[in-house]
Amino acid sequence: MGTTPDETAAFLKTEIAKWGKVIRDADVKVE
Amino acid sequence: MFAISMMLRRHAVGQALGVLCAVLPGALLPAAVLAQAYPSKPIRMVVPYTPGGYTDTMARAVGEPLARALNTTMIFENRPGANSIVGAEMVAKAAPDGHTLVTVIAAHSANATLYPKLPFDVVKDFSPVAVTSLSPLILVVNNDFPAKTVGEFLAYAKANPGKINFGSSGNGAAAHLTMEYLKNLTGTKMQHIPYKGTAPLLTDLIGGQIGVAFDAVSLMMPHVRGGKIRALATTADKRVAGALDLPTMIEGGVAGFTSGTWSMVLAPAGTPPEIVKRLSD
Numbered sequence: 001m002g003t004t005p006d007e008t009a010a011f012l013k014t015e016i017a018k019w020g021k022v023i024r025d026a027d028v029k030v031e
Numbered sequence: 032m033f034a035i036s037m038m039l040r041r042h043a044v045g046q047a048l049g050v051l052c053a054v055l056p057g058a059l060l061p062a063a064v065l066a067q068a069y070p071s072k073p074i075r076m077v078v079p080y081t082p083g084g085y086t087d088t089m090a091r092a093v094g095e096p097l098a099r100a101l102n103t104t105m106i107f108e109n110r111p112g113a114n115s116i117v118g119a120e121m122v123a124k125a126a127p128d129g130h131t132l133v134t135v136i137a138a139h140s141a142n143a144t145l146y147p148k149l150p151f152d153v154v155k156d157f158s159p160v161a162v163t164s165l166s167p168l169i170l171v172v173n174n175d176f177p178a179k180t181v182g183e184f185l186a187y188a189k190a191n192p193g194k195i196n197f198g199s200s201g202n203g204a205a206a207h208l209t210m211e212y213l214k215n216l217t218g219t220k221m222q223h224i225p226y227k228g229t230a231p232l233l234t235d236l237i238g239g240q241i242g243v244a245f246d247a248v249s250l251m252m253p254h255v256r257g258g259k260i261r262a263l264a265t266t267a268d269k270r271v272a273g274a275l276d277l278p279t280m281i282e283g284g285v286a287g288f289t290s291g292t293w294s295m296v297l298a299p300a301g302t303p304p305e306i307v308k309r310l311s312d
Contacts, residue, residue, distance in 0.1 A: 002093075005307050008159035008295060015140035015293075016153065022208050023144045026215035030114070030145050030202045 069129050069306050073104040076296075077133040079118025081111045081228045084200065085166065085247045089294035090134035093163045097310065111227070114138045114203040116149065119297075123151035127301035129310065132160065137205035137292040145203045157297040158304075161311045167267035167291040168209055168245040169252070170280065171260045176242045181264045181283025184243070188219040195221040198232045198241035205292040206245040209266060213280075216288065236260055247292060248274060266290040 003011065022028070076094045080086040090107060098105035110118035115138050125131035143153045170181070178184035188195055199207035202225040214221060224241050226232040229250050235241050237259050248271055255262045255274075264283045265271045280288040298307055 002161040002163045003311075005159050005161070005304075005311050008162050008311075009154075011162050011293075012140060012154065012159055012295065015137060016143045019137065019141040019205075019208060020144040022212045022215075023141060026208075026211040028145070028203075028208060028211045 069309065070101055070103045072130055073106050074098060074101070074129070075106050075108055075131045077118045077122050077131065078107055078109045079111060079115035079133065079135065080109065081230075082109050083230060084228050085250060085292065086115075086134055086136050086294060089136075089164045093134070093294075093296065094132075101309070114142055114145070114201055116142060116146065119153075119157075120150050122297065122299055123156040125299050127158070127299040127303075129298060129302050129306035131299060132310070133157075133297050134163070134294055135297060136294050138201070138203055139295070139297075141203055141205070141208055156300045158300055158302040158307050160296040160298055160307055162293055162295050164294045165291060166247045166249060166293065167265050167271055167289075168206060169248045169255075169265050169274070169277070170243065170245055170263045171236065171251050171255065172243045172263060173236055173239045173241070174259070174261055175239060176261070178263065179261075181278070181280060181285060184263055185217055185219060185284075188217070188221060192220040193222060195243060196224050196241040197221045198224045198226055198236060198244040200229045200232055200246060201225055201227065205290065206247075209245045209290040212290065213285065213288065216285065233260075245290075 076090055078087050078090045087109065094105045094107065110121060115135055119133055119135055119139060122131055122133035139153055142149060172178065178187050197210050199210065201207065207223060207225065210221065229246055232244055233254060236244055248265055251262065252274055254260050262277055264278050264280045265274060266280050266289055268279065268289045270279060
């Protein structure tokens with residue numbers, strides 16, 4: 001399809017870290 | 032923020048490794064025998080958003096050829112709600128036999144931080160299959176919005192704190208978080224108006240109920256070309272094919288500002304690796 005399962009897992013972990021930083025830095029709340 | 036080029040380089044490395052693995056066919060034999068029985072029925076692809084949006088479009092674009100390649104059919108099931116949590120939870124708890132998959136987008140990775148009490152673990156409860164698309168976002172405004180450039184937009188936002196309504200395709204969507212990122216970086220204040228997807232957002236952006244929004248380039252460009260809304264910039268690290276006349280946010284003066292969404296296919300955790308590999312290949 002696109003990337004391998006291992007690359008996909010690594011990409012997901014990177015994205016969790018990136019968005020986590022954005023959310024914490026900007027203090028975004030949704031609940 | 033999004034290292035797309037690095038990602039593509041990694042993919043090339045992955046393909047090289049794939050070639051190396053091919054010299055050990057004996058090690059894969061039991062797996063190959065198991066995988067022969069798959070798929071034994073149609074595959075269900077859960078789409079955790081409404082039809083017609085980015086996720087739905089990408090799920091179908093990938094799922095239909097995949098089903099043909101596996102000699103089966105794919106049933107697309109739209110299960111929108113709670114920033115993709117409803118649909119993802121269904122798949123996290125489904126039988127891990129390769130007959131249930133989900134297409135998630137950047138929101139899935141954000142949910143890990145946004146929702147401390149998620150009913151699943153965004154990593155541990157899934158077997159990742161493949162990243163299926165990468166898309167930068169585009170900053171679009173109502174035709175009457177008093178800014179023609181990113182610089183003018185930010186100057187207007189600074190002069191009118193809290194007065195600009197920005198829309199997004201949902202609370203916690205990449206489009207929402209990208210504007211929060213921009214607000215934080217530039218010290219501006221704008222009011223968030225979440226929508227249930229891109230279609231209702233677009234209606235209100237054209238109508239002027241909201242002044243500005245980020246969304247996927249591919250979804251917005253037809254309306255920009257049609258004169259319904261205006262585009263100020265994209266969030267890619269360089270100009271985007273199909274929108275070469277548009278500057279990037281970085282060119283617009285926001286140093287280092289990049290963002291984007293993506294789509295990814297996941298299977299439930301515990302799906303046999305040989306099945307995941309067949310899907311990924």
